[in-house]
Amino acid sequence: MEKERQVLVIFPHPDDEAFGVSGTISTHVKNGTPVTYACLTLGEMGRNLGNPPFATRESLPLIRKKELQKAADVMGIQDLRMMGYRDKTLEFENDEKLSNMVTELIEELNPSLIITFYPDYSVHPDHEATARAVVRAVRRLPKASRPKLHCLAFSKNCEEALGQPDILVDITPVKDQKIGAMKAHISQTAWMLKDLEKGIQQNDPEALKWVTVERFWSYQWENDTVE
Amino acid sequence: MEPIKIADVQGIITQLARQDVYIHLETTNGAYASHFNEGFFSAGAYIRNAKVNYEHGKIIGDGPYRVGLKIEIGWIYAEGLTHYEFDEQGRLLLAGHGADGKLAVALEISPTPFS
Numbered sequence: 332m333e334k335e336r337q338v339l340v341i342f343p344h345p346d347d348e349a350f351g352v353s354g355t356i357s358t359h360v361k362n363g364t365p366v367t368y369a370c371l372t373l374g375e376m377g378r379n380l381g382n383p384p385f386a387t388r389e390s391l392p393l394i395r396k397k398e399l400q401k402a403a404d405v406m407g408i409q410d411l412r413m414m415g416y417r418d419k420t421l422e423f424e425n426d427e428k429l430s431n432m433v434t435e436l437i438e439e440l441n442p443s444l445i446i447t448f449y450p451d452y453s454v455h456p457d458h459e460a461t462a463r464a465v466v467r468a469v470r471r472l473p474k475a476s477r478p479k480l481h482c483l484a485f486s487k488n489c490e491e492a493l494g495q496p497d498i499l500v501d502i503t504p505v506k507d508q509k510i511g512a513m514k515a516h517i518s519q520t521a522w523m524l525k526d527l528e529k530g531i532q533q534n535d536p537e538a539l540k541w542v543t544v545e546r547f548w549s550y551q552w553e554n555d556t557v558e
Numbered sequence: 559m560e561p562i563k564i565a566d567v568q569g570i571i572t573q574l575a576r577q578d579v580y581i582h583l584e585t586t587n588g589a590y591a592s593h594f595n596e597g598f599f600s601a602g603a604y605i606r607n608a609k610v611n612y613e614h615g616k617i618i619g620d621g622p623y624r625v626g627l628k629i630e631i632g633w634i635y636a637e638g639l640t641h642y643e644f645d646e647q648g649r650l651l652l653a654g655h656g657a658d659g660k661l662a663v664a665l666e667i668s669p670t671p672f673s
Binding site for chain 2: 376378379380381382383384387388389419454455456457486487522
């Protein structure tokens with residue numbers, strides 16, 4: 332993996348980073364690269380509240396905030412920013428203002444790499460709105476001074492439309508950090524971690540994927556359709 | 559939260575009537591419903607901090623429960639409610655949780671705005 336000057340990770344929900352990127356983040360931290368994680372909401376609208384419930388609609392954000400801080404600790408992130416937006420409302424925000432928020436982060440941090448979702452291929456409306464805001468902000472920069480933009484995609488048609496991901500990160504050396512980050516978000520991940528840990532123990536290839544490699548697409552500026 | 563006790567909840571609903579209150583009302587299938595099941599028609603609605611003054615309200619059913627609030631020239635209602643909490647801020651939090659542990663509906667009434 333190339334050594335970066337500064338990495339900026341932008342996602343809307345606590346736990347978005349855990350599944351697809353926590354191994355990559357941990358690797359950058361291990362390489363001595365400063366990583367900033369801007370998390371736009373506190374996942375206030377999460378539906379995993381249990382039955383019997385372990386939280387209410389009103390107490391969930393406080394729980395998820397603590398989980399996010401714990402995940403950041405596990406990955407070694409020194410600079411965690413909680414941006415104060417509300418879950419499931421990002422696509423209704425003023426697009427210009429949302430992009431300006433990203434622009435301010437870029438101007439302050441001067442990242443050499445930005446990691447976010449891939450617009451149109453990331454399923455959740457908040458993921459899409461975040462991805463569009465990042466693309467618009469990076470697009471404002473002169474081509475020569477744009478940071479690299481690595482995107483996560485997981486919609487059903489993403490490989491058909493984008494091809495195979497061009498960035499593969501071997502995360503086996505930081506497997507423990509990845510599992511630790513997923514575990515930190517236990518209110519949202521308990522249901523899947525049970526199966527995942529069993530799968531890892533039994534060397535199930537589907538489960539092992541989670542702790543061996545993370546995949547990204549470089550944003551394809553030549554096919555940029557973000558408005 | 560604990561499973562709804564109808565008499566208790568009715569008492570709180572009545573206590574919060576005829577004063578300005580703030581409502582959080584939400585119903586959802588989750589943002590991933592159509593991703594995991596392509597044929598699924600996903601729908602939801604959400605309002606937070608609607609300021610109302612209801613003249614009376616009722617909780618009805620054998621569980622899950624329905625709650626209706628009669629406002630000056632209209633109505634607010636929710637169905638599928640299973641759990642409640644009357645918290646230290648005097649807010650009545652009602653929620654409907656499926657067997658899968660996921661929230662499907664929430665109706666909350668507060669004398670002060672929600673954060």
